Amino acid sequence: MIVLKSAREIEIIKSNGKLVAQTIELLSQNLKPGIKTKDLDKIAGEFIKRNQAKPAFLGYQGYPANICISIDDEIVHGIPGDRTIQKGQLVSLDVGVYKDGYYADGAATFVVDGVTPEAQKLVEVTEQALNIGIKKAKAGNHLGEISSAIQSHVEENGFSVVRDLVGHGIGKNMHEDPQVPNFGEKEKGPVLKPGMVLAIEPMVNVGGYKIRTKPDLWTIATEDGSLSAHFEHTIAITDNGALVLTSLK
Ligand code: MF3
Ligand code: CO
Numbered sequence: 313m314i315v316l317k318s319a320r321e322i323e324i325i326k327s328n329g330k331l332v333a334q335t336i337e338l339l340s341q342n343l344k345p346g347i348k349t350k351d352l353d354k355i356a357g358e359f360i361k362r363n364q365a366k367p368a369f370l371g372y373q374g375y376p377a378n379i380c381i382s383i384d385d386e387i388v389h390g391i392p393g394d395r396t397i398q399k400g401q402l403v404s405l406d407v408g409v410y411k412d413g414y415y416a417d418g419a420a421t422f423v424v425d426g427v428t429p430e431a432q433k434l435v436e437v438t439e440q441a442l443n444i445g446i447k448k449a450k451a452g453n454h455l456g457e458i459s460s461a462i463q464s465h466v467e468e469n470g471f472s473v474v475r476d477l478v479g480h481g482i483g484k485n486m487h488e489d490p491q492v493p494n495f496g497e498k499e500k501g502p503v504l505k506p507g508m509v510l511a512i513e514p515m516v517n518v519g520g521y522k523i524r525t526k527p528d529l530w531t532i533a534t535e536d537g538s539l540s541a542h543f544e545h546t547i548a549i550t551d552n553g554a555l556v557l558t559s560l561k
Contacts, residue, residue: 314481314489316507321414321483322548322557325509328409328416329546329557331363335407336420337560339379343422345399349381352405353392360409368408368415368486375530380406380419387474387515387523387532387540388419399425402435404542408486415486417511418558419544430518431539437469438516438541441494445512449547449554455490455501462514463495474515474540476523477532482511482546504549509557513544 317325335356342355357378360367367378375389382390382404383397390404397403406419421435441462448457466473479492490502494514519538526533534540547554 314502314508315483316505317483317509317548318507322507322509322555324412324414325416325483325546325548326555326557328365328411328414329418329559331360331365331409331411332407332416332418332546332558333560335359335409336405336418339405340420340422343397343403343424345397345424347397349392349395349397352381353378356407365409365411368410368417372486380404382406382531382540382542384539385534385537386526387517387534388477388542389530389532391528391530397424400427402427402431402539402541406542406544413484415482415484416546416558417482417486417544418546419513419542421541421543433469434471434516434518434539434541437466437471438514439543441465441514441516442512442543442545445514446545446547446554446556449504449510449512449549451504451506451549451551453504454499455492455504456496456498458512459493459496459501460498466514466516471516471518472521474517474523475521477515479511479513479544481509483509506549506551508549509546510549511544511546513542515540515542
């Protein structure tokens with residue numbers, strides 16, 4: 313069941329989404345060679361709590377940290393810990409917050425100094441794919457328009473979209489209907505309506521789309537060891553297009 317949100321609810325999610333964007337911005341400023349991923353997690357947790365919100369992932373199905381940090385071939389759900397950030401790494405930061413009864417969820421991938429042209433292109437194409445998907449998030453379109461546009465952009469650039477993980481509706485719960493795949497046909501899926509709030513989150517691999525779970529049972533990585541990037545925004549469908557809720561503004 314897809315729950316439509318009122319203008320008031322969308323305002324709350326937008327306020328939470330701004331905190332998500334601010335957290336990612338703060339983390340990106342601290343993302344330097346030598347910092348440990350658990351230090352980034354601590355910075356995020358303290359900042360979110362100082363803003364009277366909760367880190368949404370902590371405790372979610374037993375998840376043991378405030379945020380997810382996924383490096384190089386890791387796609388999503390990397391657990392912060394003792395690893396030290398190195399020059400040349402590709403680092404995805406995924407942040408969710410909960411406040412005033414609603415969730416917001418966002419992610420971005422950063423390159424740490426001296427990155428290869430391929431990694432740079434992967435990041436650019438993944439962010440473009442998200443923005444192209446958001447442009448298709450209009451009332452009257454089938455949800456498949458979003459999925460299909462993301463897949464086409466990624467594949468035209470020679471990369472692949474992860475199939476086994478998808479975006480999602482979001483609101484009073486972190487994961488609500490509908491699922492938002494990053495691949496598929498234009499005509500498929502529900503017709504988008506004003507009041508729908510969606511987390512759109514392309515996960516893009518340099519190599520094949522297949523995934524594996526690491527021994528910690530959380531971290532999802534590419535099966536072939538190729539690099540992966542992830543960008544995510546929470547958006548609302550309005551009477552005039554998509555409104556990005558995980559925005560600094
Ligand atoms: N951002 C993730 C998602 O959209 C949630 C992280 S899962 C958690 O599904 F377990 F780490 F919380
Ligand atoms: Co999400």
